[in-house]
Amino acid sequence: QVxxxxxxxxxxxxxxxxxxxxxxxxxxxxxxxxxWYRQAPGKQRELVATITNGGTTNYADSVKGRFTISRDNAKxxxxxxxxxxxxxxxxxxxxxxxxxxxxxxxxxxxxKGTLVTVSS
Numbered sequence: 001q002v003x004x005x006x007x008x009x010x011x012x013x014x015x016x017x018x019x020x021x022x023x024x025x026x027x028x029x030x031x032x033x034x035x036w037y038r039q040a041p042g043k044q045r046e047l048v049a050t051i052t053n054g055g056t057t058n059y060a061d062s063v064k065g066r067f068t069i070s071r072d073n074a075k076x077x078x079x080x081x082x083x084x085x086x087x088x089x090x091x092x093x094x095x096x097x098x099x100x101x102x103x104x105x106x107x108x109x110x111x112k113g114t115l116v117t118v119s120s
Contacts, residue, residue: 002026002109006095009114016118017083022095022111024076032098032106034071034078038091038116048093049080063089085118092116 008020024031032053039045049069050058057069068081078095092113100106 002028002099002101002107004095004097004109004111006093006111006114009093009116011117011119012085013120014085014087014118016085017081018085018116020080020082020093020095020114020116022078022080022097024097024099024109027101028076029100029102031073031076032100034069034095034097036069036078036080037094037096038089039094039113040088040091043091045094046091051078082116085116087118090116090118 003025004022006020006022012018033050035050036048037045038048048060048063049067051069051071059067066084071078092115094113095111097109098106099109
């Protein structure tokens with residue numbers, strides 16, 4: 001059983017910083033792409049950032065220059081460093097990952113999310 005658990009969300013003032021983490025546990029052979037999504041109340045889910053197994057990153061235009069995605073393969077963990085936070089960044093943040101449970105079996109997994117609130 002593979003599980004993704006996000007942490008690090010909370011309340012922060014505009015202009016502040018927050019670091020999210022998402023740890024994968026269970027039977028894992030390797031992890032390919034890992035991603036962060038977010039969803040604000042009444043809005044559609046948005047892809048925020050992606051990082052490949054090799055470390056290549058991509059970001060939504062709305063967060064470029066402010067957010068940084070990274071990973072620690074030894075810990076099966078992906079991070080999202082969020083700086084210069086804006087009220088419009090308020091959302092539930094979710095991680096997902098493409099995971100090989102064995103060398104021949106690839107599955108997609110989602111975490112349950114962590115809430116980020118940017119407000120004065």
